[in-house]
Amino acid sequence: MTALIHTRAELAAARAAASGRVAVVMTMGALHEGHRQLMRVARERGDFVIVTVFVNPLQFGPNEDFDKYPRTLAADVEACRAEQVDVVFAPDRDEMYPGGTPQVTLNAGATGEILEGASRPGHFSGMLTVVAKLLLLTRADLAFFGEKDFQQLALITRMVKDLEIGVEIVGVPTVREADGLALSSRNRYLSADQRPAALALSHALREGAAQTDAQSVLEAAGKILADEPGVQVDYLALTDPLLGPVPTDGPARLLVAAKVGSTRLIDNVPVLLGKAA
Ligand SMILES: Nc1ncnc2c1ncn2[C@@H]1O[C@H](COP(=O)(O)OP(=O)(O)OP(=O)(O)O)[C@@H](O)[C@H]1O
Numbered sequence: 001m002t003a004l005i006h007t008r009a010e011l012a013a014a015r016a017a018a019s020g021r022v023a024v025v026m027t028m029g030a031l032h033e034g035h036r037q038l039m040r041v042a043r044e045r046g047d048f049v050i051v052t053v054f055v056n057p058l059q060f061g062p063n064e065d066f067d068k069y070p071r072t073l074a075a076d077v078e079a080c081r082a083e084q085v086d087v088v089f090a091p092d093r094d095e096m097y098p099g100g101t102p103q104v105t106l107n108a109g110a111t112g113e114i115l116e117g118a119s120r121p122g123h124f125s126g127m128l129t130v131v132a133k134l135l136l137l138t139r140a141d142l143a144f145f146g147e148k149d150f151q152q153l154a155l156i157t158r159m160v161k162d163l164e165i166g167v168e169i170v171g172v173p174t175v176r177e178a179d180g181l182a183l184s185s186r187n188r189y190l191s192a193d194q195r196p197a198a199l200a201l202s203h204a205l206r207e208g209a210a211q212t213d214a215q216s217v218l219e220a221a222g223k224i225l226a227d228e229p230g231v232q233v234d235y236l237a238l239t240d241p242l243l244g245p246v247p248t249d250g251p252a253r254l255l256v257a258a259k260v261g262s263t264r265l266i267d268n269v270p271v272l273l274g275k276a277a
């Protein structure tokens with residue numbers, strides 16, 4: 001039985017009645033197979049699974065898609081039911097932020113200023129603030145996040161370490177369409193004729209990851225993106241697995257963000273460099 005609840009009082013009651021390890025999957029709704037994979041892993045690892053659905057205004061910039069972000073709660077609850085989720089917590093803005101925009105928020109630090117943070121000022125502060133609130137409200141033992149949002153996962157992992165929040169953060173590999181496109185709620189903004197251009201992101205990452213030195217990785221990926229006129233690249237970056245400077249040898253991460261029409265998409269893959277490859 002999946003219960004749909006909207007208030008923190010209902011959440012507190014559900015949490016008090018839960019036994020065993022509590023697992024949470026945080027989402028902004030418009031659920032797809034990527035979210036469902038997080039729920040499956042949560043179901044395997046946890047005894048009581050909570051999915052949160054909340055489009056967090058704090059993490060959207062003034063010219064971003066907060067108003068048009070897809071809201072599909074009835075279908076989301078059905079997806080959660082199919083994955084045997086125990087509770088769907090879907091608060092409204094006042095329930096999440098009683099008293100309006102919070103005065104005290106979290107600072108994501110230097111890693112929050114680069115890549116996504118450079119293009120979306122304030123995004124990671126808003127994201128960490130709501131994730132911290134949801135961790136406190138759910139008192140989860142385990143929390144599951146997708147590698148698709150790699151910088152987000154890195155920052156949440158760091159927040160939990162730095163603030164000594166007692167929760168295990170579990171990263172889940174990116175779920176893709178058969179043709180390679182990373183699943184994303186924002187894919188539904190793409191028109192049929194924009195979709196082939198969107199495929200250039202995963203194609204570029206695949207070609208880049210097949211190389212073993214940093215320069216070749218960036219050149220191979222960059223060429224595919226440059227050859228696709230429907231894509232405006234925001235960044236293409238090679239980093240170490242914690243988003244620090246790229247190593248010459250060993251594990252690295254290749255990340256891309258680009259606009260296809262007015263839709264902004266992100267993706268990333270692991271890369272193995274140098275002698276380790
Ligand atoms: N393709 C995917 N594979 C694995 N996890 C995913 C995938 N897409 C999203 N997630 C994860 O689901 C969680 C909720 O993400 P969110 O609701 O923002 O979905 P989204 O598809 O990333 O949306 P958006 O298109 O707005 O970026 C996050 O932890 C995110 O990393």
Ligand SMILES: CC(C)(CO)[C@@H](O)C(=O)[O-]
Pocket residue numbers: 026027028054056059127130131149152
């Ligand atoms: C983690 C999250 C639910 C916080 O609003 C959001 O950033 C997302 O959907 O990835």
Ligand code: BAL
Pocket residue numbers: 059149152
């Ligand atoms: N999917 C990460 C949350 C965001 O884009 O706002």
